[in-house]
Amino acid sequence: MMNPSVKNVSEEKITYKKIFLNQYQIRFLITCSLMIQQLPTILAIESSCDETSASVIRTGKVLNNVIASQAVHHKHGGVVPELASRAHQQNIWHVVNDTMQSAGIKNNDLNAIAFTRGPGLMGSLLVGVSFAKGMALALDLPLIEVNHMEAHVLAHFIDEPRPQFPFLCLTVSGGHTQIVLVKDFLDMQVIGETQDDAVGEAFDKAAKMMGLPYPGGPLIDKLAKEGNPNVFKFSQTIMPDLQFSFSGIKTAFLYFLRDQKKLDEKFVEKNLNDICASLQRHLVQMLLQKLKLASQQTGIKEIAIAGGVAANSGLRNAMAQTAQELNWKIFIPEFQYCTDNAAMIAMAAHYKYLAGKFCGLDVAPVPNMGIGDARS
Numbered sequence: 001m002m003n004p005s006v007k008n009v010s011e012e013k014i015t016y017k018k019i020f021l022n023q024y025q026i027r028f029l030i031t032c033s034l035m036i037q038q039l040p041t042i043l044a045i046e047s048s049c050d051e052t053s054a055s056v057i058r059t060g061k062v063l064n065n066v067i068a069s070q071a072v073h074h075k076h077g078g079v080v081p082e083l084a085s086r087a088h089q090q091n092i093w094h095v096v097n098d099t100m101q102s103a104g105i106k107n108n109d110l111n112a113i114a115f116t117r118g119p120g121l122m123g124s125l126l127v128g129v130s131f132a133k134g135m136a137l138a139l140d141l142p143l144i145e146v147n148h149m150e151a152h153v154l155a156h157f158i159d160e161p162r163p164q165f166p167f168l169c170l171t172v173s174g175g176h177t178q179i180v181l182v183k184d185f186l187d188m189q190v191i192g193e194t195q196d197d198a199v200g201e202a203f204d205k206a207a208k209m210m211g212l213p214y215p216g217g218p219l220i221d222k223l224a225k226e227g228n229p230n231v232f233k234f235s236q237t238i239m240p241d242l243q244f245s246f247s248g249i250k251t252a253f254l255y256f257l258r259d260q261k262k263l264d265e266k267f268v269e270k271n272l273n274d275i276c277a278s279l280q281r282h283l284v285q286m287l288l289q290k291l292k293l294a295s296q297q298t299g300i301k302e303i304a305i306a307g308g309v310a311a312n313s314g315l316r317n318a319m320a321q322t323a324q325e326l327n328w329k330i331f332i333p334e335f336q337y338c339t340d341n342a343a344m345i346a347m348a349a350h351y352k353y354l355a356g357k358f359c360g361l362d363v364a365p366v367p368n369m370g371i372g373d374a375r376s
């Protein structure tokens, strides 16, 4: 039989050794858990216009991006705000539910709920903001407000390659046309923007004048591929510095169609592809002209595009060509991250979470929210 005291001593040594090692293991586990807390799981909701979308981001990686588009607006030739908010009400629960299920995320895995606070349509924003508040209240989670336009810019951080700061971002959508100087994830400055309509609106309105359904931008893009961009010329609107204006081209296009139809009633049908190609080239040139000026003024050659119109193939090709000519490093998001989506809201929310920027349950939508307007 073994001497019990000897056995105890050796066991104590082993135990002591184990405890010693375990302290490091515990420290390691604490560090890991702190890192996981710093890299949170967030549910993000986007409802600013006519897409109801939700996305889950975990440890900085977007897990999914569920979007319900609202076909109800097509026959009206544009987004009808009242119909948009009703459709959001019908869609939002299904979209959020699908997102959570497809990401394999349970309510208690979430660290925060994020939502688009603005800019956008009041009735549409209200649905997303209220739903996010309800979830945050029920699950006792912090809320993160996201600026929709800042999120369009931060869509560039969803996938590789990612731009380096500072970079310029041409943000072009149905409601905005801006050149943004991006200094950091949460530090952006608008250095140029439209004084009237957005370029997306010019695409959509021109399409409507030609009898094409809403949204006209993607259709003009498609038809332009079969057309000659040099057939029709439109007059240039001269704007100072980095300002844009698209109301002039809208009116010029209206008169152009009216005059041509006086000569030939079937003018649009006969020349549709060439008209689309010529108009698209004109609009893209207007954008590129100011973007080149912005790059020249700031000395920045790291250039990104974002927003729905960033899906335009004419703009994407022109960017690639200019990059070669002027030695730009360009960043063009995947198609799914150009038009409205919650993945970009999730990405913005991730950086806001890391910066400890949360908002209260008394937060309300801001339909005309500008870049840099969010206080929390």
Ligand code: KG4
Pocket (backbone or CB within 6 Å): 049, 172, 173, 174, 175, 176, 199, 200, 201, 203, 204, 215, 216, 217, 218, 219, 221, 307, 308, 309, 310, 311, 312, 313, 338, 339, 340
């Ligand atoms: O970013 P977005 O989805 O919604 C807003 O925040 O406005 O942008 C929608 C706009 C619409 O005007 C739509 O016609 C335009 O983006 N758009 C395009 C293309 N795809 C979407 N415009 C031109 N070419 C496209 N391929």
Ligand code: ZN
Pocket (backbone or CB within 6 Å): 148, 152, 173, 174, 307, 308, 339, 340
């Ligand atoms: Zn948008």
